[in-house]
Amino acid sequence: MWKRAREVDSYVTWRLYTTLKETGLLQKLQEKPWWEFADRDLARWVCDILVEKGYARRSGDVISVSSAPERPQITTMDAADLAPVVDRVMTLLPRALETGEKPNLFEEKAYYSKVAGSLVYKAIIEAAIEEMGLSRLSSEAVVADVFSRIGTSVMTLLEMTPARVIAVEPQPENIEVIKRTVRLSGQENRVSFVQASPEEMVLPEKVDVVFMANVIHWIMNPRLALVRARENLKEKGSVRIIQQVYEGTGLTVPFIHYFFGAVRPPPTKEELIRLIRDVNLKVERQLGSFGIVALRATL
Amino acid sequence: MSQPSLRAKQVKLNCKQCSEESIVAINREGLHAFICPYCGQPHLLLIDPNLGVRDFRQVSSVPARRPFDIARIRVKDESLIPVTLKPFWEMLKRGILPPNLEDGLAALQALGLLEIEGE
Numbered sequence: 489m490w491k492r493a494r495e496v497d498s499y500v501t502w503r504l505y506t507t508l509k510e511t512g513l514l515q516k517l518q519e520k521p522w523w524e525f526a527d528r529d530l531a532r533w534v535c536d537i538l539v540e541k542g543y544a545r546r547s548g549d550v551i552s553v554s555s556a557p558e559r560p561q562i563t564t565m566d567a568a569d570l571a572p573v574v575d576r577v578m579t580l581l582p583r584a585l586e587t588g589e590k591p592n593l594f595e596e597k598a599y600y601s602k603v604a605g606s607l608v609y610k611a612i613i614e615a616a617i618e619e620m621g622l623s624r625l626s627s628e629a630v631v632a633d634v635f636s637r638i639g640t641s642v643m644t645l646l647e648m649t650p651a652r653v654i655a656v657e658p659q660p661e662n663i664e665v666i667k668r669t670v671r672l673s674g675q676e677n678r679v680s681f682v683q684a685s686p687e688e689m690v691l692p693e694k695v696d697v698v699f700m701a702n703v704i705h706w707i708m709n710p711r712l713a714l715v716r717a718r719e720n721l722k723e724k725g726s727v728r729i730i731q732q733v734y735e736g737t738g739l740t741v742p743f744i745h746y747f748f749g750a751v752r753p754p755p756t757k758e759e760l761i762r763l764i765r766d767v768n769l770k771v772e773r774q775l776g777s778f779g780i781v782a783l784r785a786t787l
Numbered sequence: 788m789s790q791p792s793l794r795a796k797q798v799k800l801n802c803k804q805c806s807e808e809s810i811v812a813i814n815r816e817g818l819h820a821f822i823c824p825y826c827g828q829p830h831l832l833l834i835d836p837n838l839g840v841r842d843f844r845q846v847s848s849v850p851a852r853r854p855f856d857i858a859r860i861r862v863k864d865e866s867l868i869p870v871t872l873k874p875f876w877e878m879l880k881r882g883i884l885p886p887n888l889e890d891g892l893a894a895l896q897a898l899g900l901l902e903i904e905g906e
């Protein structure tokens with residue numbers, strides 16, 4: 489998993505650098521502070537990637553570029569598959585930075601399906617399910633998978649746990665994809681659907697686990713989503729969060745998400761924990777490295 | 788997938804619903820949709836590299852609309868298939884039609900990944 493994530497990380501960094509260089513934006517980022525760009529979040533994010541990966545230094549609110557990344561070797565299938573998506577994203581970057589127009593490639597369904605259905609993403613979910621011991625749930629247990637997208641998390645939960653799954657997803661087209669994928673696997677009796685945003689979800693029953701894989705940076709009001717998660721928990725239930733955070737590969741891989749409907753950069757680890765405590769959930773266990781955090785929170 | 792073949796083969800298909808016979812021209816291997824021109828029953832057929840019919844079955848729907856002819860079903864860009872549907876597509880490529888085939892195709896279509904040749 490780390491090898492794949494690292495390759496995607498290097499590819500995003502290299503592509504970002506070359507795009508900025510070719511469009512003259514690399515020069516502008518060295519002259520004008522990030523907050524003067526039309527999309528400030530994005531400009532700051534771009535600077536942070538270049539600084540964190542060691543290709544630039546910060547000097548006040550501008551950066552000073554010190555070296556250029558080399559074109560990375562791609563050896564894993566998944567990085568090879570994601571490269572065209574990264575290339576597509578980078579064609580939109582200059583306009584987004586300069587005009588502040590929020591790009592949204594969500595309508596380019598096929599690309600979106602790759603972002604939400606990449607091997608890297610599945611590997612992250614598998615590792616989290618494993619680490620969190622969710623495979624030891626009973627077959628009576630119910631897991632609400634919040635913001636299922638095209639069903640990568642639903643399918644992984646079905647594969648690795650005996651639990652029933654409630655898929656919560658706002659887009660009817662995505663629900664159709666998940667329904668079909670679940671039926672293809674012959675497990676339709678283990679899955680039910682709630683069409684709602686994470687902020688509005690009302691589940692048909694209280695659940696043992698609310699599972700939130702990379703939800704926080706995709707939604708308008710993460711705090712409200714956590715309140716809903718809390719409301720829908722059984723007394724002894726738990727919220728399990730896997731979240732890319734603003735460091736390591738969590739800086740680069742979610743950079744792609746921003747072009748497919750994610751509303752902001754991922755939170756830092758500290759911001760994430762504060763957010764959870766703010767809704768009176770107790771953070772019980774947290775693991776994580778290289779830009780990904782997995783944690784359990786309870787009532 | 789192979790290059791278009793110059794060979795073409797006439798194949799007789801007997802509709803699984805109304806039993807009427809249709810003759811269609813096949814020149815490529817792979818998955819094809821066929822809609823019976825007599826009763827409108829959709830079918831899927833799998834053609835092997837020797838242009839033999841490997842599998843022919845009725846289904847409730849196909850991602851093609853045009854009757855009288857067969858339409859080849861392919862994926863525009865295999866690298867974009869999500870990890871959840873990759874095993875399914877690999878099976879199809881190996882000439883195996885899984886039981887809930889239609890659901891797999893419908894999922895790929897809903898993701899905008901399917902392309903119907905000849906439509």
Ligand SMILES: [Zn+2]
Pocket residue numbers: 802803804805806807823824825826827828
């Ligand atoms: Zn017929």
